[in-house]
Amino acid sequence: MKITFPHMGGVYIPLRTLFEELQMEVVVPPFNNDEMKSAGCKYAPEYSCLPFKLILGNMLHSLEQGADTVIMLGGSGPCRFGYFGHLLDMIARDLGYRFTFICLEPSTLPRDIGRFKKAAGCSYRAFISALRLGWAKLEAVDTLEQRYWSCLPYSHDGNRSKSILHGGVERITECTSISGVKRLTAQCLEELERLSPRSHSLPRVIIVGDIYTLNEPYSNLGIEELLARHGIETCRSVYTSIWVKNMLLPWNRRAYYRKAKAYTRGYLEDCIGGFAIDTIYHAISFADKGFDGIVHIFPVTCMPEIVSSQILQKVSAKKRIPIMSLTIDEHMEKTGMETRVEAFAELLHLKKTRP
Missing domain, CATH: 3.40.50 (Rossmann fold)
Structure with a gap:
């Protein structure tokens, strides 16, 4: 095979x-x-x-x-x-x-x-053993990326931070034991934190949308890096490992949707497919946590996210939080996105200094 x-x-x-x-x-x-x-x-x-x-x-x-x-x-x-x-x-x-x-x-x-x-x-034993190692690596890579994007705008040396991330991912990829994966992850997290002392607070945004566009850098044109370059701390609403845990384990799925529907009541009452309910849930919950902005990114023709983009306007007005919506297709150029990101970042910095 x-x-x-x-x-x-x-x-x-x-x-x-x-x-x-x-x-x-x-x-x-x-x-x-x-x-x-x-x-x-x-x-x-x-x-x-x-x-x-x-x-x-x-x-x-x-x-x-x-x-x-x-x-x-x-x-x-x-x-x-x-x-x-x-x-x-x-x-x-x-x-x-x-x-x-x-x-x-x-x-x-x-x-x-x-x-x-x-x-x-x-055999089942071989399959489960391989699955456990693969799962450990998925969680490790997601944890590293999450910390990297959180730390990058504060980093004294962005190139060094990127080197730590890429080097860590390469070593985790080649690792042959779960204990080794955990050890490497802890080392990389510590190195990233050392480079990024938080002596001041930068604007924070939550990035919402469908799972593919959020997690595939080529598809989202490197939106997280663009925001970090303009001094914005980012948080991705959906990571693959978290989504798998929430969706494939029935008890987790029930608890997750119970919480999501409680947050989206009055905005979106039913599941309309894709990640629509996730988008609205995360937008509201992170607005309540004090985040400064929301970036909604999704593919052109994605029906659930098109519906979400309309509902997010209501969220923006009610929670008094700015939202930037970006629709992506094969014709989208990075230059156009950079212009919009720059303007959005200026707005967030202004809002942060003069609330």
Whole structure:
């Protein structure tokens, strides 16, 4: 089996670990770039969202490199993500590729995992052991990124901070034990904190939107780095590891949505698919925590986030907090975003000094 998967931020690290621990050959596609985007745009339906086009580009590149098995998450509900797997499979087969497609649907997850385990020819013990190591790496990378973006605007040496992050991620990727992963994570966190003494308070923003655009730097045009460059401390509302814990464990999912619906009452009463309820919940909860601004970033044609963007105007007025909404597609240029970010940052700094 020669297996591949699409990129979404640092998800490739635990997936690569999982499959390599199970003695599989892994084809990791290149990080998302203009080439991946062009390949996806060439064959994707015109009005499909940017995440779909990037995922398609990843998949086609890996199939060209000899991958014979593709694995990815599926979905359900009004969000079109639930159709991604089926449409990707159809497009690739119409182009002449022959491969096994494993789509892990939430409603049939145990069966899908069993199908994968059978195809891999591994024992449950080996699968669980590999899964635990991969999970430890996912949590470690998310923790490092979270601390990095929080510390970066305060850092005495931004290049050194970036080097600590990238070096830490590389070492965690190659680590072969959970204890080693934890040790490396603690070291990197300590180094980041040492570089970033907080002698003053900078404006803080929460970044909300769909999980792919939030966690995939190419898709969001490096919004966190742009904000940090203008002296804004950022917090990402959804990290992959946190989302997995909240969604795949039934007791966590019930508790999470109970809390989310309590916050969104009066703004959004029902789940309309995608990350709409998450977007509104995090926007309100972080506004209540004293954050200074909200950045809402999402793909063009994303129906749940389009609805959310309208509701966020009500949140902005009621909570007296500025919001910047950014819609992203394959034509969006970083220059245009930089102009908007610069203006938004000036507003936040002014608000911070003259509340």
